[in-house]
Amino acid sequence: MSGHSAQNLPVGRADADAVAVAVADYDVIVVGGGAAGLSAALVLGRARRRTLVVDAGEPRNAPAAHMQGYLTRDGVSPAAFLEAGRREIGAYGVDLTSGLVAQAVPNGEEGFSLTLADGRRLRARRLVVTTGMADELxxxxxxxxxxxxxxxxxxxxxxxxxxxxxxxxxxxxxxxxxxxxxxxxxxxxxxxxxxxxxxxxxxxxxxxxxxxxxxxxxxxxxxxxxxxxxxxxxxxxxxxxxxxxxxxGTRTTPRDGLLTALGAATHETPLGTFVTVDESYRTSVPGVWAAGNVIGAQEQVVNAASGGYRAAAMVNADLLFADLDRKVATGAGAGAS
Missing domain, CATH: 3.50.50.60 (FAD/NAD(P)-binding domain)
Known part of the structure; x- marks a missing residue:
């Protein structure tokens, strides 16, 4: 992989919006920068994965003055919570850009080619989708x-x-x-x-x-x-x-257009139709994980953060073993006899 230099996205900065015509390569792109997405990015950054968070800036809890029930963060405003999370992921070299993913196309063993609404192009070996949901009052x-x-x-x-x-x-x-x-x-x-x-x-x-x-x-x-x-x-x-x-009781609509366009399986619940994930937060689409409210209406902030963490750990392991298996198959990296 060619790394960040293709788009000149600055390592460790929380504002990587400079438009470039080249394609930027990442190990993982996290789509959505709420609790689930930032938590996933934190784990991936600490695992030394080239990671980008693409955030549309539409958090579900934006109207709330505070969030409760999150140990050590009880009473913190959603805005302050997100600001702290962005600082933390930046410390581990994770990039963050404002934008909307317009399209994601599977690209075989190379992963996915993404196009943002403003025309920027990205590539990622794996995707973590944490795009949340909207409340209809x-x-x-x-x-x-x-x-x-x-x-x-x-x-x-x-x-x-x-x-x-x-x-x-x-x-x-x-x-x-x-x-x-x-x-x-x-x-x-x-x-x-x-x-x-x-x-x-x-x-x-x-x-x-x-x-x-x-x-x-x-x-x-x-x-x-x-x-x-x-x-x-x-x-x-x-x-x-x-x-x-x-x-x-709101009518909840998951922001799952990216996932359904990729063909992700869904299931019905009393509160709506949601994308199906397994115990590791893997969707039915190879190489795609999802966490947070995009997979369920009752994912509170603390649950979403936990789901993002678990999904990221599984993504990192998936990448690790894929690389090792490729080396084994090609004989690369074998020690001297």
């Missing part, structure tokens, strides 16, 4: 405006900070009772708004009653927001139910 006035503040989705991420306040939950269309049951761990005042979701099953109805959750039928028209923040939920019939925090 309910089309209710006020939800998007308050998203990440007092409109939330994950009790493990935000429950402690809003504990014992008056919760509202706008039911998820597939699992109408689940989120309300979960958040009842953090508040004794929970109201489930069925909105357009079906009635809960008799089993879930009994659970809701046991948890003390009030169920309100009818469509939600809007959230009521005042200077102090969210104060209520307005129903289509004009009723206003006082609430201080609203949890919503």
């Amino acid at each position: 309910p089309a209710i006035d006020g939800v998007a405006e308050r998203w990440g503040r007092d409109v939330l989705h994950c009790p493990y991420c935000h429950g402690w900070e809003v504990r014992e306040r008056a919760f509202g939950v706008i039911a998820h269309p597939v699992m109408p009772a689940h989120q309300a049951l979960m958040v009842s761990q953090w508040s004794s005042d929970v109201t489930l708004f069925l909105h357009t979701a079906p009635e809960p099953s008799p089993e879930d109805g009994a659970r809701l009653a046991a948890a003390g959750v009030t169920v309100v039928t009818g469509a939600v028209a809007a959230l009521v927001v005042e200077e102090t923040g969210l104060t209520g939920v307005r129903m289509a019939d004009g009723r206003v139910v006082p609430r201080e925090v609203v949890f919503v």
Whole structure:
């Protein structure tokens, strides 16, 4: 492999955006620079692999003021977390560039040829895809405006900070009772708004009653927001139910276009269709691994970082043994008899 010099991407810098017409060669290209991608890049950099992270700059948790539940990083802002990660990978010679991968084409034993949206061309022996997913919010006035503040989705991420306040939950269309049951761990005042979701099953109805959750039928028209923040939920019939925090179940869409274009196998879950990986985070496409929210809706930051680590370790081992097997097959590197 010809190394970084083909594109003059500077070793150890976190800004390698200079456009060049030549093709840059890497051992591994990590597509996506969130927790999973940066974690993978850190492991690969420490393993002395020529590594590039291509990041489109669209982190799912950007609206959040803080992230929780990550040991030693509890309460850190997502932006500060990413900034620290970029500094760390740079210390090990990993390159980072802003951009969007428009196309990845398998190139036999050489790996993959990639083209970025701005025309830059890259080659990599292996790919790690950590492109995350997007949340589609309910089309209710006020939800998007308050998203990440007092409109939330994950009790493990935000429950402690809003504990014992008056919760509202706008039911998820597939699992109408689940989120309300979960958040009842953090508040004794929970109201489930069925909105357009079906009635809960008799089993879930009994659970809701046991948890003390009030169920309100009818469509939600809007959230009521005042200077102090969210104060209520307005129903289509004009009723206003006082609430201080609203949890919503988003429709999640993995950013998996690169993977599906390569032919990666997928599977159905209650929260959407996701790319299938094995225990080593390898996809069905030879030479391609994936981690983070692109493979599942419930990959929190700490899980995504762990997945990126494990995927990178497997990629490094795969490269190592491929090189050794090639030497064995050709007789190269054999010691003197």
